[in-house]
Amino acid sequence: MRSDSTAVVTGGGRGIGQAIAVELAKDGADVVLAGIDEGGMEETVSLIESEGQRAIDQYTDLKHYESVQSSIDTALEEFESIDILVNNAGIAGPTASCEEVSVEEWDDTIDVNLRGPFFACKEVLPVMKAQQYGRIVNVASVTGKRPLEQRTPYAATKMGLIGFTRTLAAEVGEYNINVNAICPGSVDGPRIRRVFEQKAESTGQSYEDVRQAAESESPRGELVEREDIAELAAFLCSDESERITGQDLNVSAGKVMY
Structure with missing residues (x-):
């Protein structure tokens, strides 16, 4: 990582972000920090400042291009450059069969999970190109590589995000900009617990059975921790990853091996 780097992280108020x-x-x-969880972002700012670094939080609705534009403009006013972009923010979307998914649920999932990263990249790329340096990390999912029943909107966005990552990496490599995706498996925390609860309700299973089934998909018999994702993201933003671009890297405890 460059000294005095500035990073923009979407959805940085909790969890992986x-x-x-x-x-x-x-x-x-x-x-x-760019997101809608203002209380969570305030907490993250405090944690960052305790590490001796500067941080600001910007309310950002990723569904609206103007909101993303405003946040990136503020970031540049405050720090003058943007070296790193982590598109982490995302929503789980509905847990339901395709015909039961409402148009509004479909659109919301697409807007946050796919349009949001596009908006953010569109805004930071001119800066990164001008400085001939940049690191972009998109947080996708192993669902971007395989089906996930009852989750069609989510799967569509994560598969799309991997395609976006590969194509963008090919476009901007000549500017010394690397673009990679991280594909987590099930990450332990409040979000995946809500997904398990929704699946249990929609399928008539118990929460415990749903969670155990998810854990058993991994050779290690466990979920992933958010710190696992964070450490890989930091590596992809470091000088050690100089020639790694256009990749989608799994962190799934072996749940997916391709």
Whole structure:
């Protein structure tokens, strides 16, 4: 990572995003948090400042291009450059069969999970091209590589995000900009617990059975921790990853091996 780097992390108020933001701060980056969880982002700012780095939080609705534009403009006013972009923010979307998914649920999932990263990249790329340097990390999912029943909107966005990552990496490599995706398996925390609860309700299973089934898909018999994702993200933003681009890297405890 460049000295005095500035990172923008979407959805940095909790979970994976918070862990990534703090890990980048540990490596010496100042961080701009962009998301809608204002209370969570305030907490993350405090954690970053405790690492001796600067941080600001910007309310950002990724469904609206103007909101993303405004946040990136503020980041540039405050820090003058953007070296790292982590597109972490995302929603789980509905747990239901395709015909039971409403148009509004489909659109919301597409807007946050796929349009949001496009908006953010569209805004930071001119800066990165001008400085001939950049690191972009998109948080996708192993669902971007395989089916996930009852989750068609989510699967569509994560598969799309991997295609976006590969194509963008090919477009911007000549500017010394690397673009990679991280594909987590089931990450332990409140979000996956809600997904398990929704699946249990929709299928008539118990929560315990749903969770055990998810854990048993891994050779290690466990879920992933958010710190696992954060450490890989920090590596992909470091100088050690200089020639790694256009990749979609699994962190799934062996749940997916391709």
